[in-house]
Amino acid sequence: xxxxxxxxxxxxxxxxxxxxTTAISILxxxxxxxxxxxxxxxxxxxxxxxxxxxxxxxSLDPYMKDWNxxxxxxxxxxxLGSAMQIEAVEKxxxxxxxxxxxxxxxxxxxxxDEGRLYATYTPQMQNEMKRLAAxxxxxxxxxxxxxxxxxxxxxxxxxxxQAATELIKKLGEKTQAKIVLTGIxxxxxxxxxxxxxxxxxLSEVERESRVFAGTGDxxxxxxxxxxxxxxxxxxxxxxxxxFISTALERTTISxxxxxxxxxxxxxxxxxxxx
Ligand code: PXL
Numbered sequence: 001x002x003x004x005x006x007x008x009x010x011x012x013x014x015x016x017x018x019x020x021t022t023a024i025s026i027l028x029x030x031x032x033x034x035x036x037x038x039x040x041x042x043x044x045x046x047x048x049x050x051x052x053x054x055x056x057x058x059s060l061d062p063y064m065k066d067w068n069x070x071x072x073x074x075x076x077x078x079x080l081g082s083a084m085q086i087e088a089v090e091k092x093x094x095x096x097x098x099x100x101x102x103x104x105x106x107x108x109x110x111x112x113d114e115g116r117l118y119a120t121y122t123p124q125m126q127n128e129m130k131r132l133a134a135x136x137x138x139x140x141x142x143x144x145x146x147x148x149x150x151x152x153x154x155x156x157x158x159x160x161x162q163a164a165t166e167l168i169k170k171l172g173e174k175t176q177a178k179i180v181l182t183g184i185x186x187x188x189x190x191x192x193x194x195x196x197x198x199x200x201x202l203s204e205v206e207r208e209s210r211v212f213a214g215t216g217d218x219x220x221x222x223x224x225x226x227x228x229x230x231x232x233x234x235x236x237x238x239x240x241x242x243f244i245s246t247a248l249e250r251t252t253i254s255x256x257x258x259x260x261x262x263x264x265x266x267x268x269x270x271x272x273x274x
Contacts, residue, residue, distance in 0.1 A: 001031075003031060003032065003033050004031075004032045004033065004073040004074065004228035004229060005032070005033040005035060005070075005071070005072050005073050005074070006027055006032055006033065006034055006035065006072060006073060006074035006075070006076050006103075006224060006225075006228055007035050007037055007067065007072045007074070007075045007076070007092075007096075007103075008020060008023045008024065008027065008034050008035065008036050008037065008076050008077075008078075009037040009039060009075070009076070009077040009078065009080070009089055009092070010023055010036070010037075010038070010039060010076075010077065010078035010079055010217075011038065011039050011040040011041070011042060011078075011079050011081065012036070012038045012040070012041050012042070013041075013042040013043075013044060013045040013051075014041070014042065014043050014044065015043065015044040015045075015048075015260075016044050016045040016047065016048065016213055016214065016259055016260060016261055017213065017214045017260065017261025017262060017263075017264070018045050018079075018213055018214030018217045018261060019045070019078055019079050019214075019217055020036050020038060022214055022217040022218055022221055022261075022264075023036070023076065023078065023217065023221045023224075024036060025264070025265075025268060026218065026221035026222055026225055026264070026268070026271065027221060027224065027225050029268035029269065029271040029272055030222070030225035030226065030229065030271040030272065030274070031225075031229065031272060032074075032224075032225045032228050032229065035067075035070075035072070037060065037063060037064060037092075038056055039055075039056055039057070039060065039079070039080055039081055039085050040053060040054060040055050040056050040057075040081045041053075041054045041056065042054075044259075045213060045214070045259070046118060046119060046120065047213045047258075047259045048259055055081055055082065057081065057082055057084050057085050057088070060085060060088040060089075061088055061091075064088065064091075064092040067092075068095060071099065071101060071103075072096060072103040073103055073104065073228050074103050074104045074105070074106060074224060074227070074228045075092070075093055075096060075103045075104075075105045075106070076106045076107075076108070076220070076221075076224045077089050077105075077106075077107050077108065077132075078108045078110050078217060078220065079110040079217075080110070080125070080129075081120060082125065083122070083124045083125050083128045086125060086128035086129060086131075086132050087128065089132060090128075090131065090132050090135060093105055093132075093135045094135070097135070104137045104138065104227060104228065105135055105136050105137045105138070106136065106137065106138045106140070106220065106223065106224045106227065107132060107133055107135070107136035107138070107139050107140070107177075108139075108140045108141075108216065108217070108220035109129050109132070109133050109139065109140075109141050109145045109149060110145070110216065110217075111125075111126065111129060111141075111144070111145045111148055111149075112144045112145060112148065113142060113144050113211070113216070114144060114157075114211065115144055115147075115154040115156070116144065117144075117148065126148055129148075129149065130149055130174070133149055133174070133175055133177070134174060134175045134176075134177075136175060136177035137176075137177055137178065138177055138178050138179075138180070138223070138224075138227060138233065139171070139175060139177040139178070139179045139180070140179075140180045140182060140216075140219065140220040140223060141171070141179070141180075141181060141182070142181075142182045142183045142216055143156075143157055143159065143164075143167070143181065143182075143183055143184065146167050146168070146171050146179075146181055147167070149171055149174070150167065150170045150171050150174065152167060152170065156185075157183055157184065157185040158184075158185045158186070159184060160184045160185070160186045160191055164181060164184045164191070164193055165193075165200060167181065168181045168193055168195045168200070169195065171195075172195050172198075178194065178195065178196040178197075178233050179194070179195040179196075180192055180193070180194050180195075180223065180233070180237055181193040181195070182216065182219055183216075185207065186204075187207075188206065188207050189204050189205065189206065189207050190204070190205050190206070190207045190241070191203070191204050192204075192205075192219075192237050192240075192241055194233055194234050194237055196233060196234075201234045203234065203237045203238050203241050204241075205241040205242065205244070205245040206245055208245075208248040208252065210252075210258055211258065212248070212251060212258050212261055212262045213258060213259050213260070213261045214261040214262060215244060215248075215261075215262055218240070218243070218244055218247070218262060218264060219240045219241075219244060220240075222236070222239055222240035222243050222244075222271070223236045223237060223240050225271065226239050226240075226274070239271075239274060243264070243267065243270065243271065244262065246267055246270075247262045247263060247264040247267050248262060250263050250266065250267065251263040
């Protein structure tokens with residue numbers, strides 16, 4: 001069996017279940033080879049009160065240049081720590097898109113949540129991310145990120161149906177990508193909306209009102225894995241929603257702090273059976 005190969009560009013946060021730890025675990029469990037490009041190392045993600053942060057921007061160009069001769073089925077990018085990093089990723093994508101068998105580019109425009117940009121996010125990075133998003137084949141913003149990418153006023157997560165449809169279409173005008181708008185709240189449900197060639201589809205899961213760190217990383221990692229395994233986008237989104245939903249049930253029972261993220265380890269085996 002051929003194992004699809006993905007370059008995963010993201011930070012490595014040692015504690016808190018997000019970014020590369022999540023991507024490597026989920027892709028591997030799903031049967032996809034995860035090749036990490038660490039953009040920074042952090043002792044914990046930035047949602048904790050204290051963390052050590054070491055930026056790896058300088059190593060990105062030589063690191064990725066050494067990969068010029070490699071072929072990837074997918075390039076998956078997540079949290080990026082500076083405008084220069086976004087530029088380096090753009091260059092990497094452009095060089096691999098020029099190949100005979102170009103990879104599928106999955107960009108999770110990790111910028112913020114609940115109406116706010118992450119502390120590390122500058123207005124310059126916001127502009128660079130708009131440019132990077134235009135290179136995506138699949139883009140997976142949450143509502144906050146979709147608002148920042150389209151200069152739309154954030155009005156909360158309960159924006160279904162009209163505002164969510166308008167938002168996803170507005171973003172669709174700025175990129176050729178298929179878009180998954182995540183985390184739309186509708187009563188006790190969460191909707192993930194998929195926009196592909198003018199067509200909108202919805203995927204619905206039970207809502208957990210508490211917001212756990214790294215949920216978006218789990219979502220886009222599962223979507224990335226199953227796209228590379230040949231599933232249609234809507235199906236990959238369904239798998240991701242159900243996986244998170246089951247993991248959240250497990251996490252709620254354990255009553256662990258929100259910053260420690262979603263307990264997905266006991267459920268990874270399920271991804272190998274799909
Ligand atoms: O889960 C997104 C994310 C990734 N990486 C780092 C973060 C966050 C969210 O806070 O701090 C370092």
